Amino acid sequence: MNATSTDRLLALAGVFQAVALVDQLAHRGRSGVDETALKASIGSLYETDPANVAAVYGGMDGVRLGLKSLIEHLGRRGMDPQHPIAYYVACSMFLEGRIHRSNTLVQRLTDGISTAIAKAPMFGTDGERTLAHLAEVYQQTAGEAGPRIVVRGAPEQIKIAGAADLIRTLLLAAIRSAWLWRQCGGRRLTLLLQSRRLRQEAGELLVRLNRDHS
Template sequence: MARNYFDITLALAGICQSARLVQLLTHQRQCDEQPLRASLQSLLDLNPPSVCAVYGDNPTHLRIGLEALQAVLNASSRERISAELTRYTLGLMVLERKLNGNYGAQEALSRRINALHRQLGHFDLLSDTLISAMASIYVDIISPLGPRIQVTGASAILQNTQIQAKVRAVLLAGIRSAALWQQVGGGRLQLMFDSNRLFKEAKQILTYS
């Protein structure tokens, strides 16, 4: 069956967007609200009609993810930012595979995500309450699966509890995109053998969105 590279690229960009948001938060203490909201919102729709629907039916919501994906796929890039992006992206893929093999963790994750839906009736998605709840899900369910993703950045920023919560919430969103990527036919070998195809697809999506 032919692969749908549009869907594969979007889901992969979702992973990369989480990786890039982690970078921005840990190095600059902040990130734009729109991509953060788009990534965290993706956690809440577990039965979407399409991959694009997971990200608000608008590929522009994944702009920084598509740009980050191009940086990861660009073999000529040797900048530290690209190496860090790649490490976070691959780390999320590994954790998603661990989650996929652990039925108990999947059940617990589903219950906790459903609880988020109830909280959304009282709090905004980007409120400290919701972000803390997402961070707790990551700590309780994802982190024990190992290996843990070693987050780097400015030490003063890394010690900030609000930044820690946002980073964990964003990493949880990255796990969601990694699961979606697998569901639509994604695989790590594509990063080596189909990198040119993925790069061109990301560029085309950016151009026409």
């Protein structure tokens, strides 16, 4: 893939956005989640043949929350490993690498997403049955690729019916964006070595998006 620095930034923002939504959901419940960002992140799972990277998220605006989260959590020396966002990002990238190296898991992931796409016209892209299926795809791929991601939050929110499926779907979306980021030339070491530049580029893109909407 002939990717630009903006392509890499958008894909990385996609990772940060999906895990930021996991954090919102785990602490505040569905009512405290950015619904626009949620739609874009779940929608990214259905974009298997996009025209460009921005199209994965329905346009650059689709990762606005991710850009903000990236700026907030990517410090001068990388990320604070104690923060849940940093933990989720690191785990998503690690699991993506594990899945990528397993032909069996890649095929399982591909088949699972294809099934979700086929079911979407009947059950919706974010319907209860569809989310349950995507959560199962996550368990059958990421769940077998490595250590389980432990989501931190309010137990009363995480235990709400459907919350676990939505959280797993969002973690799958984070892995999908991590896959895209790697395809665009991104590497985990980049977060440490180029954190300042990434934050600057994210800030500049946010300014541009705000200007376009003013």
